[in-house]
Amino acid sequence: MNIVATFRRKKFLVVAIALMAAALAYVLWGGLEQNLVYFVTPTELLAKGKPAVGNPVRLGGVVVPGTIQYQDNILTFQIKDETHIVPVVTTNTPPQMFHDDIGVVVEGSLQADGRFNAERLMVKHGNEYRPPQEGEMPQEIYRELQSGTQP
Amino acid sequence: MKKICIVGSIGFLMYAQYYGLVVAPSDRMMGDVYRILFVHVPAAWMTMLFFFFSFIGSLLYLIRRQPRWDHLALATAEIGVVTNGLALALGSLWGKPTWGVWWTWDPRLTTTALLFIMYGGYLMLRQLLEDPERRAKVAACIGLLIFLNVPIVYLSVKWWRSLHQVQSSPTTMDPAMVIALRLNAFALLGVLSVILYHRLRLARALAERDGAESLPPPLVASGGEK
Numbered sequence: 028m029n030i031v032a033t034f035r036r037k038k039f040l041v042v043a044i045a046l047m048a049a050a051l052a053y054v055l056w057g058g059l060e061q062n063l064v065y066f067v068t069p070t071e072l073l074a075k076g077k078p079a080v081g082n083p084v085r086l087g088g089v090v091v092p093g094t095i096q097y098q099d100n101i102l103t104f105q106i107k108d109e110t111h112i113v114p115v116v117t118t119n120t121p122p123q124m125f126h127d128d129i130g131v132v133v134e135g136s137l138q139a140d141g142r143f144n145a146e147r148l149m150v151k152h153g154n155e156y157r158p159p160q161e162g163e164m165p166q167e168i169y170r171e172l173q174s175g176t177q178p
Numbered sequence: 179m180k181k182i183c184i185v186g187s188i189g190f191l192m193y194a195q196y197y198g199l200v201v202a203p204s205d206r207m208m209g210d211v212y213r214i215l216f217v218h219v220p221a222a223w224m225t226m227l228f229f230f231f232s233f234i235g236s237l238l239y240l241i242r243r244q245p246r247w248d249h250l251a252l253a254t255a256e257i258g259v260v261t262n263g264l265a266l267a268l269g270s271l272w273g274k275p276t277w278g279v280w281w282t283w284d285p286r287l288t289t290t291a292l293l294f295i296m297y298g299g300y301l302m303l304r305q306l307l308e309d310p311e312r313r314a315k316v317a318a319c320i321g322l323l324i325f326l327n328v329p330i331v332y333l334s335v336k337w338w339r340s341l342h343q344v345q346s347s348p349t350t351m352d353p354a355m356v357i358a359l360r361l362n363a364f365a366l367l368g369v370l371s372v373i374l375y376h377r378l379r380l381a382r383a384l385a386e387r388d389g390a391e392s393l394p395p396p397l398v399a400s401g402g403e404k
Contacts, residue, residue: 040303040306043303044303047296047324050295050296050299051323051327053292065283065338065341121278122276123275147278147279149279149341150276151343154343154345154346154350155350156215156351157205158352160206
């Protein structure tokens with residue numbers, strides 16, 4: 028076989044193996060503290076204090092029942108964990124599953140006034156799958172928010 | 179017999195799909211969109227299963243040095259890459275209406291995408307190696323290494339905070355949905371097994387052809403070649 032071709036092949040092989048090893052290493056050890064903490068909780072965010080203001084972060088928690096308000100294309104609600112509550116403001120259209128007591132993850136940053144400005148709103152679905160109870164219409168629970176109706 | 183297997187497995191898959199689409203009830207939160215689960219979850223299970231077979235093939239090749247184990251590692255990796263891509267694509271389609279996004283870099287999604295890239299890389303790498311024995315040896319080593327990511331994918335939702343939900347179990351699902359899910363998992367396994375059988379035959383035939391071609395020693399002048 029041509030020596031140059033062999034050399035190219037080997038180089039390519041080494042690069043391919045190195046890439047795969049790097050990908051694996053990234054999964055195993057890559058920035059375990061930062062990249063693998065997908066979201067912080069309200070308690071963790073508030074514990075950071077002032078430095079947290081303005082820094083982009085993902086915040087995860089449960090929607091506090093009765094706090095969802097939808098007015099003039101601005102959606103406000105509060106999310107909580109066991110001990111702390113953070114009010115959230117967003118212009119995003121929430122997915123149809125969005126309602127009281129559901130888990131959400133929001134991307135954005137904490138403002139100086141203590142409100143969290145969310146650029147992206149994601150709903151966390153649990154691992155439960157149940158048929159509708161008697162008289163329940165799934166289409167009614169699973170409705171659009173865009174018309175401005177309260178969920 | 180082969181035809182019966184093909185028709186039978188496809189027929190079973192169609193029945194399982196019918197069960198998932200029609201017989202299983204809709205979900206009280208998600209309505210009908212949750213039915214994507216009946217393909218998404220079996221595809222993810224088959225990905226892990228076939229990559230495990232690929233791992234076994236790689237391991238046995240290194241122990242026994244028989245081409246058939248290399249063929250097994252290759253064929254199962256190819257099938258796993260297809261189901262891996264299917265699980266990713268369907269998960270994305272499901273994510274938009276339920277989570278609100280097509281994609282997010284959550285641990286489960288990130289590790290699954292890396293799995294797809296790793297096994298895609300494994301298949302590409304095989305193409306670069308011409309000598310069958312060397313290819314089998316190198317591929318087997320890599321096949322062992324990249325399988326490490328499969329348990330990481332499975333456990334990612336338990337180890338780290340993620341948007342993706344943890345595994346469901348029969349206690350968190352309606353019994354009819356559990357049946358539909360199991361039917362679809364076995365149906366997909368059936369179809370993929372038929373494909374695997376034919377892919378292994380193809381691999382063997384190709385190896386025989388290549389072996390026959392190289393049998394008469396090529397008339398290369400010894401040394402002195404520029």
